[in-house]
Amino acid sequence: MKLKSLKIGNIVTKNNIFLAPLAGFSDFAMRSICLSYGAGLAFTEMVSCEGLLYNNENTNDLLYTTDDEKIKCAQIFGNDPDVMRRAIELPTLDKFDVIDVNFGCPMPKIFQNGEGSALLDKPHLAQKIISELKKSGKTITAKMRIGITRGNYVTEDFVKALEQGGVDMITVHGRTRDMIYSGEPNYDEIYKAKRAVKVPVIANGGIFSVEDADKMTDNTGADGIMLARGALERPWLFSELCGKEVEVDKKSLIYRHIDLLNTHFDDSTTAVLFRKQICLYIKGEVGNVKLKDKIFKMKNTADIKTAVGEFFDGKR
Ligand SMILES: Cc1cc2nc3c(=O)[nH]c(=O)nc-3n(C[C@H](O)[C@H](O)[C@H](O)COP(=O)(O)O)c2cc1C
Known part of the structure; x- marks a missing residue:
């Protein structure tokens, strides 16, 4: 795919390959790592606007950032334009340059609350949310799915509503809510989104390799x-x-990731937080299940590092 800088609202990105918001994963450490490998933007996981207004301690950790993030991007969710505007005016969100709105979360708790992907059926409310948030003067982006159920696509009407609200960029996850995270992304729907609006359209779904990225951009014309x-x-x-x-030294990457988490969290919290990530880093490695079992019993990062060191050194 062709790399290019994008103008999104008030900001200009160095390229057009971004890290998605990922609940439980896209914390400051993961964002730093992806930015160091070349990501143009990296988003926090979704945070609840209600939670922000009621000063939920947990959201502060989710919104912790470092100077590695030259352009800071947060994702929020909610369904009340006024509550959402008040939330992004809070000091916790003040440091963020880009606020992305979640119109895609498929989880029952969120959906039944009329948030995330439930808003795909309410383009007027989505438009109102965007226009209300734009009053902040910040760059406002949106991330959506192509519909709630397969075959019932809302893409074109929904992107147009977002654009009318003044959105600065739209990411289209080419799956419906009922597909959750599996199945081929629908390239045609992303292509339709690109044709329907003037703001940058970013394609998401099923990109695991350079070939997947080429296929996605070739088939959709996404920016x-x-x-x-x-x-x-x-x-x-x-x-x-x-x-x-790239020559990847997984052991060093894992150590670096742990050290980064340790700059903000105490050691036992880091040890627990890192468990889910290590499973992904060692996926496909021979003997990974045994290492995972060992690490899940460990309560400090020194022990985790020793186990990881022995695992990778033993492979040499
Ligand atoms: C564990 C997990 C957490 C996610 N959390 C969020 C989130 O907080 N906000 C969001 O917009 N999407 C979230 N997503 C969806 C992803 O951003 C992305 O749209 C989806 O995984 C499709 O891309 P992929 O096929 O490349 O993984 C999450 C996905 C996963 C697997």
Whole structure:
């Protein structure tokens, strides 16, 4: 795919390959790592506007950022334009340059609350949310799915509504809510989104390799792509997309990731937080299940590092 800089509202990106919001994963450490491998933007996981207004401690950790993030991007969810505008005016969100709105989360709790992908059936409300948020003067982007159920696509009407609300960029995850995270992304629907609006359209879904990225951009004409699970398993995919040859030393990457988390969290929290990520880093390695079992019993990062060191050194 062709790399290019994008103008999105008030910001200009260095390229058009971004890290997706990923609940439980796209924390400051993962964002730093992906940015260092070449990601043009990296988004926090979705945070609840209600939670922000009621000063939920947990959201502060989710919104922790470092200077590695030159352009800071947060994702929010909610369904009340006024509540959402008040939330993004809070000091916690003040440091963010880009606010992305979630119109795609398929989880029952969110959906039944009329948030995330439930809004796909309410283009007027989605438009109102965007126009209300735009009053902040910030760059406002949106991430959506192509519909709630297969065959009932809302893409064209929905992107037009978002554009009328003043949105600055739209990421289209080419799956419906009922597909959750499986199945081929629907390239035609993303193509339709690209044709329907003037703002940059970013394609998302099923990109795990340079070939997948080429296929996605060739088939959709999208202005850029957003990596999700592909980046969690192989954050160096960003470098590959930038045309750089990468020699990956997984042991060093794992140590670096742990050290980054330790700059903000206490050691036992880091040990617990890192468990889910290590599964992805060691996916496909011979003996990974045994290592995973060992690590899940460990309560400090020194022990995890020793186990990881022995695992990878033993392979040499
Ligand atoms: C564990 C997990 C957490 C996710 N959290 C979010 C989120 O907070 N906000 C969001 O817009 N999408 C979220 N997504 C969806 C991804 O951003 C992305 O749209 C989806 O995984 C499709 O891309 P992929 O096929 O490349 O993984 C999540 C996906 C996964 C697997």
